[in-house]
Ligand code: H2U
């Protein structure tokens with residue numbers, strides 16, 4: 101049905117966010133004279149006394165981190181949301197609407213090791229990170245003013261991470277943020293049209309063709325979505341119709357750790373560099389409803405385009421018109437499938453065969 105699609109500039113539909121993406125495969129050959137990223141320093145110590153996330157170090161607010169040996173969660177010292185914010189609505193003019201937004205912001209350190217990344221943590225350690233994400237989903241979701249638990253990781257300076265220490269953030273606001281709210285509307289509309297689940301059905305389509313599948317295990321599949329915007333974007337979908345991180349069974353949590361390690365290793369191996377990205381989970385709101393329309397998933401949005409030094413920017417037509425990509429999702433999936441799942445830093449002897 102899709103034969104010949106990539107021979108022409110075309111648009112693809114994103115059924116999750118109900119938006120289009122422009123795909124222009126013929127542009128991949130254009131010369132690049134734009135910005136070039138600085139190389140990333142790879143030699144990082146396993147403990148850095150100047151790092152505010154390392155065990156035993158004093159943070160900016162004067163508190164000292166415990167000598168933790170697994171994950172470590174603390175309230176963000178510079179939170180974007182505060183639990184103490186009083187509820188208030190402003191303005192009866194529909195063109196000038198505002199309201200206060202109470203909430204909680206936390207930081208989760210994945211490990212005491214300053215030098216590791218998701219790709220280089222072992223699966224049991226990453227499993228403890230998954231457990232912590234699930235615990236935070238439950239604990240924050242229970243707070244009366246919290247309606248959504250948004251977990252995300254900014255990895256690498258290019259994506260705005262403030263520190264190489266492996267960590268993520270949790271923002272738990274009093275309303276559902278834009279992106280999951282859009283997805284929720286699409287998931288609900290799909291169900292209302294008489295289907296079971298948009299992502300269950302999408303996963304079934306992708307498993308039939310395998311064109312965009314990058315990795316899979318018993319419980320999860322990682323796919324470059326048909327409608328991807330970012331060059332090597334990934335969508336990690338649980339095979340079971342499950343609504344949230346805290347609803348995952350133990351075996352599924354281990355499987356999530358396994359697939360996250362495998363896809364982030366593929367990322368790092370692609371250009372043999374620590375691969376920057378923003379990643380995060382979309383799950384049901386924490387308003388107490390069953391939300392059977394929801395299907396938990398993980399988005400990876402990495403900016404690197406054709407090498408460690410050339411990245412994609414969202415500018416011009418993308419900001420003012422429609423997001424656009426040059427390399428096709430099918431190409432990106434093939435390139436991610438072609439690299440190893442053994443981290444390049446663990447196998448210097450393979451250097452010659454990796455390219
Ligand atoms: P990012 O790398 O994604 O920016 O996350 C780091 C967070 O850590 C950031 O939100 C917080 C910042 O506010 N932080 C503290 O809570 N305490 C500190 O001592 C420094 C940074």
Ligand code: ZN
Pocket residue numbers: 147148151152153154155213214265
């Ligand atoms: Zn550190």
